[in-house]
Amino acid sequence: MQGYDLIGDVHGCGATLAALLEKLGYHQRNGVYRHPRRKVIFLGDLIDRGPRIRLAVNTARRMVEEGEAHIVMGNHEYNALAYxxxxxxxxxxxWLREHSPRHNRIIQETLTQYRDYPSEWEDNLAWFMQMPLCLELDGLRVVHACWDEALIEQLYQRLPDACMTPEFLVESTDPDTQAYRILDRLTRGTSIPLPERVHIHSGDGFTRRSFRAHFWAKQPQTWGDVVFQPDNLPGDLEQRPLSPSEVARLSYYGPEKPPLFIGHYWCEGIPALPSANIACLDYSAVKYGRLVAYRWSGEQRLNADHFVWIPVPQEVNDRPRPWEIDFE
Structure with missing residues (x-):
């Protein structure tokens, strides 16, 4: 083993995933992508939105089940389970997750692509339940959205393998429970509500009344110190001071801690490191951005030169063919 190749949110860009694996030196043998000296770690959010969701899930699942990859749960796998x-x-x-117009819209593309494969979808839901909420492997850490030391310790006390049980899933939909706090922080991170009557028209087509906050500012003072999303805050809200209650909600991951890899935050542009020991690998693949990987070989100080990516085709039906696996 030389190291791990960590891959950000795929969101149904299955053919692009196959192209990225080929670029990283993985080749398909017996229906599974393999590398002689490396393994993949998927950061969750395989499903929803993209054109080849079944391809993305089957590619990742086969690798995980053959020991060629690991995976952590994303909020979209969790949402599907609760739905x-x-x-x-x-x-x-x-249902645990209300079948509201908003929730229906988020999962609709997945349900459409699995419409003629109901048994396969049910089997994949069972596989989602086996995904851990976080991983610690060989000196690195992986979580979909936010590494919160206290909450992860609570998770390990309840679930040593960090995998949900059906009882934990049910509990996690009640905002007053420990399970909710753990699940929400690890898969969605921290959000700070916007002032009344202020909202963001997000690039993913939704109207948001909060913004996503990161967790590596040691002594943040303003909203601009912690905002972590491509949409700008309206007006001069970046200068707005953080209130004591908002500061209390934030996690903190210091520079002395092991390298951490996250997804979730739909970054844009050329991949860059937000911190010397943190890499975000979600670069809005499904919005025709980049499907991004980081090639980690044991370094404790991360290096932006270790990012590898594939641009996602601008047309939804423009799918690379040479690397595509046919699961039909």
């Missing part, structure tokens, strides 16, 4: 899990009797709702 399909019945709510407790007497809760007043049918």
């Amino acid at each position: 399909y899990h019945p709510a407790p009797v007497g809760s007043g709702q049918r």
Whole structure:
């Protein structure tokens, strides 16, 4: 083993994933992408939005099950599990995740592509439950959105393998529970509400009333010190001071800690390191950005030269063919 190749949010860009694996030196043998000296770690969010969701899931799953890759759960895999899990009797709702117009829209592309493969979809939902919420391997750490030391310690105390149980899944949909706090922080990170009647028209087509905050500013003072998303804050809100309650909500990951790899935050442009020991690998692939990997070989101080990426085709049907696996 020379190291790990960490791959950010795929979001159904299955053919681009195959092209990236080829670029990284992985080649398909017996239906599985393999490398003689390296393994992949997927950062979650395989599903939703993109043109080849089944291809993305099958490619990653085959690698994981053959020992060629690891994976952590993303918020979209979690959302799918809650969307399909019945709510407790007497809760007043049918499903753990409400089938609202917004939630329906997020998962619609996945359901469309699995419409003729219901058994395969059910089997993949069972596989999602086996995904850990975080990983610590050989001197690196991996989580989809935010590494919060205290909450991860609580998670390990309850679930030593960091994998959800059905009971934990049900509990995690109640905002007053420990399971919710763990799940929400690790897969979604921290969001700070915007002032009343202020909102962001996000690049993913949604209207947002909060912004995503990062967790590596040691003593943040303003909203601009912690905002971590491509959409600009309206007006002069970047200069707005953080309130004590907002500061209390933030996590902090210091520069002395092991290298950490995250996805989730739909960055844009050329991949760059937000911190010497943190790499975000979500570069808005499904919005025709880049599908990004980081080639880690044991270094404790990360190097931006170790990013590798494939631009996602501008046309949704423009799919690279030479590397594509046919699962039909």
